[in-house]
Amino acid sequence: MKEIPDNCKVVVIGGGVSGCSTAYHLAKFGWKDTILLERDQLTSGTTWHAAGLVSQLGPSAGITKIRKYSLELYKRLEKEIDFSSGLKLNGALSIATTKGRWQELLRQATTAQLYDVNVEVLNINQIKNIYPIINDQDILGGIYMPGDGQADPIGVTNLLAKAARNEGVKIFQNSPVQKIISKNGRVNGVKVNGKIIECEYIVLATGMWSRQIGEDMGVSIPLYPAEHFYVITEPLNDLPKNIPVLRDFDDSLYLKEDAGKMLIGIFEGKSIPAFNKTNRVPEDFSYGEFPENFEHFEPYLEASLKRVPMLKKAGIRKFFSGPESFTPDTNTLLGEVPELKNLFVCCGLNSIGIGSGGGVGKVTAEWMMRGHINEDLFIYDIKRFQKFHSEVNFIKERVTETLGDLYGMHWPYKQPKTSRNQKILPYHEELKKSGCMLWSIRWI
Amino acid sequence: MGACFGVSGGYERPMWFAINKEKPEYEYSYDYQNWFPSVEFETKNTINNVGLFEMSPFSKFDLKGEETFQELQRLCTANIKNTLGSITYTQMLNNDGGIEADLSVVCIDKNHFRIIGPAATREHDKFHIKKYLSKNIIFKDVTEDYCCLGLFGPKSRDLISRISNDNYSKEIFKFGTSKYVEINGIKVWAQRLSYVGELGFELYVEIKNAKKLYQIIVNEGKNFHLSHCGMHAMDIMRMESGFLHWGHDISPEENQYEAGLAFAISYKKNVDFIGKEALLKIKDKKQSKRFVMLSIKNSNPGQPLLQHFEPIYLDNKIIGNTTSGNYSFNYKKNLSYGYINTGLSNEELLDKNLFIEVGKKKFSVNIEMKPLKDKSFRLN
Numbered sequence: 175m176k177e178i179p180d181n182c183k184v185v186v187i188g189g190g191v192s193g194c195s196t197a198y199h200l201a202k203f204g205w206k207d208t209i210l211l212e213r214d215q216l217t218s219g220t221t222w223h224a225a226g227l228v229s230q231l232g233p234s235a236g237i238t239k240i241r242k243y244s245l246e247l248y249k250r251l252e253k254e255i256d257f258s259s260g261l262k263l264n265g266a267l268s269i270a271t272t273k274g275r276w277q278e279l280l281r282q283a284t285t286a287q288l289y290d291v292n293v294e295v296l297n298i299n300q301i302k303n304i305y306p307i308i309n310d311q312d313i314l315g316g317i318y319m320p321g322d323g324q325a326d327p328i329g330v331t332n333l334l335a336k337a338a339r340n341e342g343v344k345i346f347q348n349s350p351v352q353k354i355i356s357k358n359g360r361v362n363g364v365k366v367n368g369k370i371i372e373c374e375y376i377v378l379a380t381g382m383w384s385r386q387i388g389e390d391m392g393v394s395i396p397l398y399p400a401e402h403f404y405v406i407t408e409p410l411n412d413l414p415k416n417i418p419v420l421r422d423f424d425d426s427l428y429l430k431e432d433a434g435k436m437l438i439g440i441f442e443g444k445s446i447p448a449f450n451k452t453n454r455v456p457e458d459f460s461y462g463e464f465p466e467n468f469e470h471f472e473p474y475l476e477a478s479l480k481r482v483p484m485l486k487k488a489g490i491r492k493f494f495s496g497p498e499s500f501t502p503d504t505n506t507l508l509g510e511v512p513e514l515k516n517l518f519v520c521c522g523l524n525s526i527g528i529g530s531g532g533g534v535g536k537v538t539a540e541w542m543m544r545g546h547i548n549e550d551l552f553i554y555d556i557k558r559f560q561k562f563h564s565e566v567n568f569i570k571e572r573v574t575e576t577l578g579d580l581y582g583m584h585w586p587y588k589q590p591k592t593s594r595n596q597k598i599l600p601y602h603e604e605l606k607k608s609g610c611m612l613w614s615i616r617w618i
Numbered sequence: 619m620g621a622c623f624g625v626s627g628g629y630e631r632p633m634w635f636a637i638n639k640e641k642p643e644y645e646y647s648y649d650y651q652n653w654f655p656s657v658e659f660e661t662k663n664t665i666n667n668v669g670l671f672e673m674s675p676f677s678k679f680d681l682k683g684e685e686t687f688q689e690l691q692r693l694c695t696a697n698i699k700n701t702l703g704s705i706t707y708t709q710m711l712n713n714d715g716g717i718e719a720d721l722s723v724v725c726i727d728k729n730h731f732r733i734i735g736p737a738a739t740r741e742h743d744k745f746h747i748k749k750y751l752s753k754n755i756i757f758k759d760v761t762e763d764y765c766c767l768g769l770f771g772p773k774s775r776d777l778i779s780r781i782s783n784d785n786y787s788k789e790i791f792k793f794g795t796s797k798y799v800e801i802n803g804i805k806v807w808a809q810r811l812s813y814v815g816e817l818g819f820e821l822y823v824e825i826k827n828a829k830k831l832y833q834i835i836v837n838e839g840k841n842f843h844l845s846h847c848g849m850h851a852m853d854i855m856r857m858e859s860g861f862l863h864w865g866h867d868i869s870p871e872e873n874q875y876e877a878g879l880a881f882a883i884s885y886k887k888n889v890d891f892i893g894k895e896a897l898l899k900i901k902d903k904k905q906s907k908r909f910v911m912l913s914i915k916n917s918n919p920g921q922p923l924l925q926h927f928e929p930i931y932l933d934n935k936i937i938g939n940t941t942s943g944n945y946s947f948n949y950k951k952n953l954s955y956g957y958i959n960t961g962l963s964n965e966e967l968l969d970k971n972l973f974i975e976v977g978k979k980k981f982s983v984n985i986e987m988k989p990l991k992d993k994s995f996r997l998n
């Protein structure tokens with residue numbers, strides 16, 4: 175086995191999709207002296223159990239660029255390295271059953287033209303054509319992204335890890351970082367299995383562990399894991415193999431054909447924060463699952479049977495619940511933290527880590543090498559948050575809302591409902607009571 | 619009735635105030651907004667009388683030390699004024715000339731400056747500033763030590779003159795300056811400027827005195843038709859005035875030439891400010907992308923609801939995208955900011971067919987040659 179070096183330029187901590195991608199890009203762009211340390215095995219955190227949907231269109235130009243690039247990268251690396259990431263691009267179909275949702279989808283289809291993402295607007299007949307098993311009763315319309323689809327999360331991560339090794343990155347598994355060492359306000363090294371490695375830069379790609387790792391050294395990283403659910407049905411003979419991924423936002427559902435079975439996943443309105451008793455992710459949580467919570471899932475299962483009635487015939491093979499980290503606004507955390515020089519984060523993937531992994535790693539590498547980023551990516555910059563955002567009181571309640579926000583309506587001017595009243599003005603009560611017209615208050 | 623609150627920089631902040639007996643709650647929509655009547659009232663009352671705007675969440679950083687001025691000159695693109703009370707609007711850049719921050723710098727005392735910036739970018743701006751400051755400068759984030767109330771509108775001077783004995787005349791208290799004043803025994807730092815393009819004063823007051831100051835203003839305000847105004851009113855009026863918003867209209871992706879902010883670059887100050895080298899390389903080149911203001915022909919509120927990331931067309935070709943949108947009740951215009959990429963000037967575009975596309979529908983637009991509001995208030 176390789177020896178862990180005494181020093182290097184960059185230590186990437188975490189061997190999920192984010193860490194492998196960051197390490198690959200750093201080395202690819204020239205910082206070859208990069209090592210990656212994984213606590214257990216690659217993918218053993220959150221990555222291994224992802225449903226693997228990959229989609230290109232995001233809520234802003236910067237985010238769309240990241241997702242588009244991710245998909246292009248996986249395709250390119252599959253060829254370069256001759257290793258499969260399990261890409262299956264049968265397209266993705268999103269449907270609307272409410273007026274607001276339909277407007278939202280049409281706005282998205284409009285915006286997509288700016289980024290060269292192919293989006294087709296479909297009427298009900300066209301929807302039936304590409305998704306014959308759908309119940310179209312209440313559907314107002316849909317949009318179709320022919321270039322989207324799914325990937326195998328473990329395949330993607332191993333592909334990136336292989337590519338990283340080819341570029342010179344050394345990857346060490348079973349290497350939990352016990353301590354991050356700083357000197358004069360900047361990163362100085364890490365302690366792993368009792369040994370000290372000196373380094374100039376550290377990337378925290380430690381997924382749901384990141385908040386507590388930060389907390390232990392006075393760095394605010396606002397994310398918290400929530401329980402995230404899907405079920406997989408028994409095989410169904412007549413399930414078409416070539417159907418696209420289906421997103422039924424108004425029912426909080428996605429459905430994906432998976433080797434003759436159907437995977438039904440949800441983004442429910444009120445989610446359940448994980449590790450509720452301790453508020454900490456155990457250090458040894460590997461390939462971990464939570465107990466079944468059928469009661470929580472049931473209403474959504476019913477909705478899925480309504481949407482695709484043929485599923486009624488199928489039994490459930492697997493009920494899955496696993497943790498994924500969410501942030502206060504369902505956007506990723508990237509960039510250098512303000513508290514410690516040369517400590518960068520690449521975490522808080524909000525359930526789109528597989529679809530965004532390639533791009534967030536690239537952006538992180540560029541950000542580190544340049545010292546800043548020349549893109550409109552404030553929406554992903556960890557410095558959009560303040561210290562209070564990472565405190566358990568705030569973040570734990572907030573993630574009950576943000577998980578569902580992914581499929582909720584993205585209304586203009588929408589305000590959060592949870593974790594409010596953090597900072598109150600001295601005249602808050604007065605403002606609350608008074609109307610707009612101050613001079614005639616008594617007469618209105 | 620009462621305020622409908624939103625969150626900004628962690629603060630609960632009034633977005634709009636209910637009129638009549640309605641509930642101050644959003645009824646979300648992609649079309650007409652239920653708060654339009656409130657905001658119509660708030661914005662109209664501000665230009666006719668005076669509005670009270672809550673601005674406490676804006677970030678405030680104090681910098682002290684003998685070299686503060688020199689270091690600010692290196693951080694900022696504008697020529698920072700080093701005379702007591704003067705305020706300079708500026709950007710800060712990264713080494714590649716991308717816009718990292720959009721701020722005001724106020725000289726509060728000798729070797730004491732205050733930087734005031736948007737609420738949402740507090741940590742980001744602080745990080746950028748501290749990255750380049752030497753150890754000799756004492757930096758303090760004082761955002762939460764002060765409240766700020768904005769009194770904006772033609773009657774703001776009359777109102778404030780009734781509650782304070784200081785001199786607010788146009789000869790003595792000029793636009794873009796600031797000073798300590800006393801309002802009913804409370805010490806207040808008053809700045810004569812406004813983000814809404816009206817005669818007005820930003821009043822900074824220590825937290826412990828803020829409630830009292832608020833009450834004094836509201837009591838006297840009744841005699842001047844003072845209205846409460848929320849964030850929506852402020853956002854609409856800043857767009858009427860041609861002011862940009864970092865995070866929407868500008869970011870590290872843009873340079874000041876593209877954004878129409880070249881007036882905030884000073885080469886004559888003869889300081890190698892951060893980003894200057896990059897700017898010098900593009901200074902005389904024609905920018906491919908440039909900032910524009912557009913308005914929908916036959917504008918009606920919410921038809922369509924303009925936001926951002928909407929494509930802008932010249933005939934059938936996409937030439938850019940929008941970055942901010944709002945309906946201006948004062949000018950009866952559905953207004954958009956954005957960037958376009960054509961070889962054509964605004965004059966050349968005047969008689970061309972321009973569109974903004976929203977929800978798969980194209981709307982004909984006009985180019986606005988200059989901000990809807992003029993700047994005459996500065997002289998009054």
Ligand SMILES: Cc1cc2nc3c(=O)[nH]c(=O)nc-3n(C[C@H](O)[C@H](O)[C@H](O)COP(=O)(O)OP(=O)(O)OC[C@H]3O[C@@H](n4cnc5c(N)ncnc54)[C@H](O)[C@@H]3O)c2cc1C
Nearest residue numbers: 188190192213219220221225226227351381526527528529
């Ligand atoms: C049910 C479910 C369905 C999902 N479906 C999708 C989907 O369809 N599409 C999609 O794009 N995404 C999906 N996701 C999300 C996706 O799985 C995550 O966003 C992604 O895996 C996050 O990757 P990561 O690298 O950031 O985190 P992780 O995979 O958790 O990696 C972090 C790594 O850091 C390591 N680590 C932690 N502490 C230390 C330490 N001290 N020292 C060394 N190493 C350490 C951990 O062992 C772990 O391997 C889904 C998630 C869930 C739960």
